[in-house]
Structure formats: C-alpha cells, structure tokens
Amino acid sequence: MGDFERYGRLTAELEPPFAVVDLAAFRRNADDLVRRAGGIPIRIASKSVRCRALIAEALQRPGFHGVMSYSLPEALWLARNRVDDILMGYPTVHRAALRELAADAEAASRITLMVDDFEQLSFIKATTGGGGERIRVCLDVDASLRIFGQHLGVRRSPLRTPEQVVELAHKIAADDAFVLVGVMFYEAQIAGLPDTSPAVRWVKRRSAAELSDRRGAVVDAVKQVAPLRLVNSGGTGSIEVSSSDPAVTEVTAGSGLYGPTLFDRYDVFQPEHAVAYALGVVRRPTPRIATLFGGGYVASGPAKKSRLPSPSWPLGLSLLGTEGAGEVQTPVQGESARGLRIGDRVWMRYAKAGEMLERFEVLHAIDGNELTELVSYRGEGKNFG
Structure with missing residues (x-):
C-alpha cells in the first residue's frame, strides 16, 4: 500500500479512526x-x-x-x-x-x-x-x-x-x-x-x-x-x-491477502500492504511530536515491539518507546511530525491481519477511485474470539 495521498482524498469525509482495504x-x-x-x-x-x-x-x-x-x-x-x-x-x-x-x-x-x-x-x-x-x-x-x-x-x-x-x-x-x-x-x-x-x-x-x-x-x-x-x-x-x-x-x-507488518521481512515473498487505518491528530505536545486519538491496536502473541502497529504515512514517523500505542492516545515522533496539524491524519499498519477488524465494523474498500463499504465480522455483530 503506497498511495496514501489518494486514499486521503477518497476518505476525506470520513471520521477517524477508520480502516481501508485497497x-x-x-x-x-x-x-x-x-x-x-x-x-x-x-x-x-x-x-x-x-x-x-x-x-x-x-x-x-x-x-x-x-x-x-x-x-x-x-x-x-x-x-x-x-x-x-x-x-x-x-x-x-x-x-x-x-x-x-x-x-x-x-x-x-x-x-x-x-x-x-x-x-x-x-x-x-x-x-x-x-x-x-x-x-x-x-x-x-x-x-x-x-x-x-x-x-x-x-x-x-x-x-x-x-x-x-x-x-x-x-x-x-x-x-x-x-x-x-x-x-x-x-x-x-x-x-x-x-x-x-x-x-x-x-x-x-x-x-x-x-x-x-x-x-x-x-x-x-x-x-x-x-x-x-x-x-x-x-x-x-x-x-x-x-x-x-x-x-x-x-x-x-x-x-x-492483507500484508501486515509481521510479513515485511521474508526472503521469498513480499505482500503488498493492502489494509491500513487512519488516526486523527488531536495534540502537538512538541514540534517533533503529534498525538493521535486512539490507535492502541496491539496484536496477539508475545508482548514485544513487533506486535505494535506501525506509523506508515507520513514517512519517518515512529512510536514513542515510553508510550507505544495507547487506547485513547498514540503519540508519534519524527521530523515529518513538524508538518502535521490538528485534524490531520496519520496512516497506521497493523502487525497481524484479521485481528485489526475486531476494532472496526466497516472496511472502506478502495477500488481505483471508487469507495465502498465492506462489513467486518464485528459489523455483523459477530465476535468469535
């Protein structure tokens, strides 16, 4: 997944947090x-x-x-x-x-x-x-x-x-x-x-x-x-x-099919990043830090860095080691944070695949320049965990 600017244009009227599939x-x-x-x-x-x-x-x-x-x-x-x-x-x-x-x-x-x-x-x-x-x-x-x-x-x-x-x-x-x-x-x-x-x-x-x-x-x-x-x-x-x-x-x-971050470092294949979610900037505690609302979607498995979501756009952002991704706020840092303003969006990728959809009732499906809605298990009122 690389065309975040196009995704941003197509989803401009949506309220974050929301998830998309290309x-x-x-x-x-x-x-x-x-x-x-x-x-x-x-x-x-x-x-x-x-x-x-x-x-x-x-x-x-x-x-x-x-x-x-x-x-x-x-x-x-x-x-x-x-x-x-x-x-x-x-x-x-x-x-x-x-x-x-x-x-x-x-x-x-x-x-x-x-x-x-x-x-x-x-x-x-x-x-x-x-x-x-x-x-x-x-x-x-x-x-x-x-x-x-x-x-x-x-x-x-x-x-x-x-x-x-x-x-x-x-x-x-x-x-x-x-x-x-x-x-x-x-x-x-x-x-x-x-x-x-x-x-x-x-x-x-x-x-x-x-x-x-x-x-x-x-x-x-x-x-x-x-x-x-x-x-x-x-x-x-x-x-x-x-x-x-x-x-x-x-x-x-x-x-x-989704290409989460845990599959970024294999020798014989590299899936495209087909799924991501957007969070809104709500705070600017310092010029190099922007705080996002929500986003603490941590994947199952051993509790370590690889299970955290990853800021993917704008480029050059990272999570803070002291906070990680939180239930109500997720600070991100980096030089590109200087260009973020209140109300802007940061695109995140999840560490695993389907678990992310326990957080979202709808996947906004991007097909070229068309945007439609696909209902997740959660959106159908199903939770089989």
Whole structure:
C-alpha cells in the first residue's frame, strides 16, 4: 500500500479512526499466493480476514478453495451463509455449537472438526449424546522442530510420530460417531518467522527437511487406516515449502491477502500492504511530536515491539518507546511530525491481519477511485474470539 495521498482524498469525509482495504492490492496479493502455491489449492484462514465479502472475493478466484475457521460457532455461521468445505483450525469445546452441528445434516457435510486427543472425542460424544449426524474430523499433528533440546514452534498437538497418530486414527475409524477425513500440519516456525538472520534461515531449512520426512511417514501410515480427503499444511510464510511436498493436498493462507507488518521481512515473498487505518491528530505536545486519538491496536502473541502497529504515512514517523500505542492516545515522533496539524491524519499498519477488524465494523474498500463499504465480522455483530 503506497498511495496514501489518494486514499486521503477518497476518505476525506470520513471520521477517524477508520480502516481501508485497497482491493487492487488485495487481488494482487491473492494472485501471488496462488503463484507461490504452484497449483496446490489454498484454503483461506478466516481469522486473518474476518470479512465475509473479502472471503467470498478470494474464494471466487482460481486457486482458492475452502475456509479454515477458528471457531465452531463461526464455522456454523459461515456454513449457513453458503460457505462450503470448512475445516476447523483448532479443537472446540463449545457445547451448544457441537449440538447444533450434530443436529444439522447440511452443516455436518460442510464442517470438519480438528482433534488431537481421544479425550476431545469423548467430550464431543458426551455433549452430543453420541447421536445425530456423523461428525467429520481431521487430525492435527505437531509440526514443530525439536533440536538441541529445544522445541521450536507453537504448542499445539501432542501427536507427533506415525505410531501416535495411527493409534488415534484407529479409535476414530472404530467409532460410528465420527469419520476421519484428513490430517493437518502447521509449521509455525517456518510460516511465522521473518527471515531476519542466517540462524533463522538455517532453522527453517532444517525444519522443512525434518517435517517433510515425518509428514510423509504419518500420511502413509494413516492411509492404511482410512482414506484421506485432505492433507493440510502451511501458512502465508511457508506456502512454497508445504506445496512442494507431494504428501500435501492443500495449503492454508490468510494474512498474505492483507500484508501486515509481521510479513515485511521474508526472503521469498513480499505482500503488498493492502489494509491500513487512519488516526486523527488531536495534540502537538512538541514540534517533533503529534498525538493521535486512539490507535492502541496491539496484536496477539508475545508482548514485544513487533506486535505494535506501525506509523506508515507520513514517512519517518515512529512510536514513542515510553508510550507505544495507547487506547485513547498514540503519540508519534519524527521530523515529518513538524508538518502535521490538528485534524490531520496519520496512516497506521497493523502487525497481524484479521485481528485489526475486531476494532472496526466497516472496511472502506478502495477500488481505483471508487469507495465502498465492506462489513467486518464485528459489523455483523459477530465476535468469535
């Protein structure tokens, strides 16, 4: 995203804070994701988009198929709004939603739950009474790298070896309440790490090699228990790695459509900055500091600088180390602050992707010189966090 002056002209009558999406940049990002996937279908990570109109736009493009949902109530809502092939990215213990799923043949045909523990299956059966529709499930397999006594990656599934995965697969296959349709591997230590040093690049290469061997062994073993409809892997930062593995049938991506700041420093790709938000200048405490109203939209994850939003326009601004981005005020500093006046705007970029839309009911969509409104999950009265 670079044409902030044009965005400013098109949004001159809007009251900040407000968020915009550049549809041309969004579409170019979608095309680049498809190029990187090399013919492997891309499943859209809904938590990284959180706008039904933009999810639908991406799904209409060749190369995209299906949605990875982050919440079962969200998955049911999407299914009832004609979204097909929804894979849960995480296990669920939402009792009411589980009962809804088991009682709805159409939803059960569209939604696949994620599991990694027999206790989760027991919970589902106890909640649903073991009756109703057969529930489709996918096995989440740990994709982290374990080396030098360290666990590199996120703490997700307890399943790691082919033997562990097959043991649970046999239990699912023997239970008429469930049908096993897939396995998933999310390599966060590849997908979520910017290429900031030779050490990071080495870890990524080592992890990719280890996972490719283990993933193939797991998939081969599970196929002896049940036919697999999907083998899901990857994220925006690891599409090339995942799609190059012959065991993988689909990859997942979402953040790459928006291009947040956490994806600014990768070697093999650079998404355009398709989403930003504007804040208004309300104070001038010194000639080199302008104070903005609101803006404390800090991304989830470890509490550090990389999770803070970034002032992007005018160029040369930065947050104050003593204040950061605040709920009611966000001071920015730099030589370009001298040119800011009360009522001017500063454009900010978010660290992650869809989380930003928990703050905005509407995304103002810029398409050339046209401005329209797209409603976010929040604007539809939905909060699945």
